[in-house]
Amino acid sequence: xxxxxxxxxxxxxxxxxxxxxxxxxxxxxxxxxxxxxxxxxxxxxxxxxxxxxxxxxxxxxxxxxxxxxxxxxxxxxxxxxxxxxxxxxxxxxxxxxxxxxxxxxxxxxxxxxxxxxxxxxxxxxxxxxxxxxxxxxxxxxxxxxxxxxxxxxxxxxxxxxxxxxxxxxxxxxxxxxxxxxxxxxxxxxxxxxxxxxxxxxxxxxxxxxxxxxxxxxxxxxxxxxxxxxxxxxxxxxxxxxxxxxxxxxxxxxxxxxxxxxxxxxxxxxxxxxxxxxxxxxxxxxxxxxxxxxxxxxxxxxxxxxxxxxxxxxxxxxxxxxxxxxxxxxxxxxxxxxxxxxxxxxxxxxxxxxxxxxxxxxxxxxxxxxxxxxxxxxxxxxxxxxxxxxxxxxxxxxxxxxxxxxxxxxxxxxxxxxxxxxxxxx
Amino acid sequence: xxxxxxxxxxxxxxxxxxxxxxxxxxxxxxxxxxxxxxxxxxxxxxxxxxxxxxxxxxxxxxxxxxxxxxxxxx
Numbered sequence: 001x002x003x004x005x006x007x008x009x010x011x012x013x014x015x016x017x018x019x020x021x022x023x024x025x026x027x028x029x030x031x032x033x034x035x036x037x038x039x040x041x042x043x044x045x046x047x048x049x050x051x052x053x054x055x056x057x058x059x060x061x062x063x064x065x066x067x068x069x070x071x072x073x074x075x076x077x078x079x080x081x082x083x084x085x086x087x088x089x090x091x092x093x094x095x096x097x098x099x100x101x102x103x104x105x106x107x108x109x110x111x112x113x114x115x116x117x118x119x120x121x122x123x124x125x126x127x128x129x130x131x132x133x134x135x136x137x138x139x140x141x142x143x144x145x146x147x148x149x150x151x152x153x154x155x156x157x158x159x160x161x162x163x164x165x166x167x168x169x170x171x172x173x174x175x176x177x178x179x180x181x182x183x184x185x186x187x188x189x190x191x192x193x194x195x196x197x198x199x200x201x202x203x204x205x206x207x208x209x210x211x212x213x214x215x216x217x218x219x220x221x222x223x224x225x226x227x228x229x230x231x232x233x234x235x236x237x238x239x240x241x242x243x244x245x246x247x248x249x250x251x252x253x254x255x256x257x258x259x260x261x262x263x264x265x266x267x268x269x270x271x272x273x274x275x276x277x278x279x280x281x282x283x284x285x286x287x288x289x290x291x292x293x294x295x296x297x298x299x300x301x302x303x304x305x306x307x308x309x310x311x312x313x314x315x316x317x318x319x320x321x322x323x324x325x326x327x328x329x330x331x332x333x334x335x336x337x338x339x340x341x342x343x344x345x346x347x348x349x350x351x352x353x354x355x356x357x358x359x360x361x362x363x364x365x366x367x368x369x370x371x372x373x374x375x376x377x378x379x380x381x382x383x384x385x386x387x388x389x390x391x392x393x394x395x396x397x398x399x400x401x402x403x404x405x406x407x408x409x410x411x412x413x414x415x416x417x418x419x420x421x422x423x424x425x
Numbered sequence: 426x427x428x429x430x431x432x433x434x435x436x437x438x439x440x441x442x443x444x445x446x447x448x449x450x451x452x453x454x455x456x457x458x459x460x461x462x463x464x465x466x467x468x469x470x471x472x473x474x475x476x477x478x479x480x481x482x483x484x485x486x487x488x489x490x491x492x493x494x495x496x497x498x499x
Contacts, residue, residue, distance in 0.1 A: 278466070285455065
């Protein structure tokens with residue numbers, strides 16, 4: 001029987017498949033101690049997790065590593081969750097870590113998350129509650145321990161950057177049992193002073209050391225402070241509830257001092273700039289007005305005041321001439337009109353108006369005379385009536401009818417005893 | 426005098442900036458401009474004096490005993 005020789009890649013792939021398909025290896029909860037920790041420039045973390053007898057390689061990718069709430073160090077005891085798989089190039093199995101907590105602080109972590117969610121829901125972290133931090137404060141209040149690096153860093157930074165600013169230290173416990181109450185008390189006390197901004201914080205330490213800044217009463221005291229609050233707790237990577245609720249989060253106490261006061265040289269430069277702008281603006285104004293005045297002084301009219309009269313005079317002359325012309329034209333038109341009237345036929349022969357009318361009237365009278373029925377009677381004609389109606393048709397007259405015959409100068413009444421119709425038509 | 430000292434530096438700067446903006450916009454007549462300019466120059470002088478006099482930085486500590494000077498042990 002022939003032996004089958006596998007390629008390394010094929011074997012490794014087979015092993016990887018075995019790991020990846022095992023449900024127990026997909027979601028592993030593991031505890032141990034960090035060793036051989038390397039922060040890669042990509043942001044990934046490479047290290048081993050070991051206990052007294054064994055060791056496993058571990059990798060935490062940047063997307064997960066940046067969510068870490070603490071800074072891992074060699075020797076630190078941790079709780080991790082992740083999956084086990086094979087890295088084919090080296091043929092080594094390793095744990096790909098999704099989440100990592102400091103061992104022993106699990107309960108604190110849960111408390112932190114719960115409080116954070118609660119206050120967030122209440123809106124304590126909302127942007128609209130963030131008060132602006134003054135740019136150039138006159139007095140800065142500091143709530144931290146009176147001994148230790150934090151206060152030294154803050155005061156020396158302010159002294160270096162902007163010595164005009166006064167600092168008021170309200171010494172407070174910043175770790176241990178009494179710390180939270182003391183911090184709350186000092187925030188209230190600081191609010192009775194005329195301060196522009198308040199730095200609340202402490203230097204670096206373990207998560208337990210920083211814990212007072214994760215307490216609800218401290219968070220609420222910061223929220224209720226009338227003076228804007230800058231939080232400055234621990235190192236850059238330490239995030240506390242105080243940081244979320246503060247008006248501004250500083251990465252460190254030194255950072256807080258740098259954010260709170262300006263650099264005096266910048267302010268001096270700014271004032272110098274303002275001085276330049278001020279002078280330029282007033283000079284511009286004066287120069288503009290000067291130019292304007294010059295232009296007025298040099299204007300033609302100011303130099304030749306009589307020209308104003310000349311123009312007006314000329315205009316007046318023109319108007320007088322125009323009005324004269326207009327009147328003459330009107331008079332001339334009227335005169336022509338009257339001449340025409342005077343020379344008209346009617347004006348010269350007023351009788352003609354009547355003459356014609358007289359002839360017409362005569363004709364009409366003659367015609368009327370002709371039409372007058374009574375004038376017909378004068379010529380010997382008569383009119384015949386029955387019951388006051390003129391009869392023009394013989395058919396309407398019957399034998400024995402009484403008829404009335406009208407003459408020019410009277411009438412007779414007679415009875416019809418015979419009639420003879422014409423047979424024409 | 427004390428009152429003037431108390432006026433905050435930042436407010437001085439802000440007032441100064443406001444005046445300069447007004448002057449730069451050019452909608453102010455001459456008399457008013459000069460009045461504002463004079464006022465602004467006074468503000469500049471106050472700011473300059475504050476910035477250029479080297480004062481000792483004041484640090485206080487507020488305790489149950491009251492307000493005291495605070496010195497950092499170097």
